[in-house]
């Protein structure tokens with residue numbers, strides 16, 4: 001069945017938390033064999049336990065090309081890949097250190113490049129999904145680097161949809177999604193900010209990790225969809 005992942009091998013980078021963990025869970029429920037990757041081995045083990053065992057884990061930093069290459073070399077089979085790894089830096093460009101601005105580029109843009117470069121030769125069709133964010137479309141002062149890296153990831157996805165065909169390459173563009181990353185970003189004002197955002201959004205709530213997982217599994221199971229950036233933001237870009 002075209003819309004089943006039965007027997008497929010699905011790799012989720014950033015699969016130990018938030019949207020990536022939800023994606024791994026949903027793909028597993030659709031019948032896939034799952035590999036999750038992230039930097040922290042303990043977090044990966046906890047996620048594998050939460051997923052119910054029988055899940056491979058790989059400790060890897062997507063910014064490290066050699067580590068990404070080794071990971072894909074050692075996988076027996078790769079059908080679908082999603083990379084959710086991201087890093088943010090906040091502040092005005094005139095006040096940030098250039099060294100600090102490299103990390104988001106290294107993780108989201110170079111990480112996506114490393115993943116595509118080393119996954120594609122192992123794949124025979126299937127799909128790769130990148131992750132951006134609404135800042136790609138709607139810049140916010142003090143987040144220029146986030147806008148640049150997410151927009152670059154989307155452009156990379158469109159270009160690679162041509163270059164890597166018949167592998168399909170798409171990008172999911174999340175709005176505010178209630179994950180550990182969002183909790184860390186909001187700090188002490190989490191409850192207050194989530195409530196305000198829910199009231200402001202046309203959807204009447206912030207996103208859940210499953211909202212993004214559903215979009216990624218949709219990409220994996222939709223053979224005629226490639227080169228697409230799908231916004232999943234509860235209407236944020238309309239407001």
Ligand SMILES: NC(=O)c1ccc[n+]([C@@H]2O[C@H](COP(=O)([O-])OP(=O)(O)OC[C@H]3O[C@@H](n4cnc5c(N)ncnc54)[C@H](OP(=O)(O)O)[C@@H]3O)[C@@H](O)[C@H]2O)c1
Nearest residue numbers: 014016017018019038039040061062085086133177179181
């Ligand atoms: N939450 C939001 O509202 C929101 C909105 C727009 C876009 N996004 C983007 O959506 C993606 C997923 O975010 P999330 O909210 O689900 O975050 P999360 O809960 O913090 O999960 C991030 C995952 O990525 C892994 N990761 C981070 N850096 C990595 C690296 N360099 N190499 C390999 N794995 C790495 C983390 O594990 P380790 O830390 O152990 O490596 C974790 O598994 C991110 O790219 C984020 O920027 C989030």
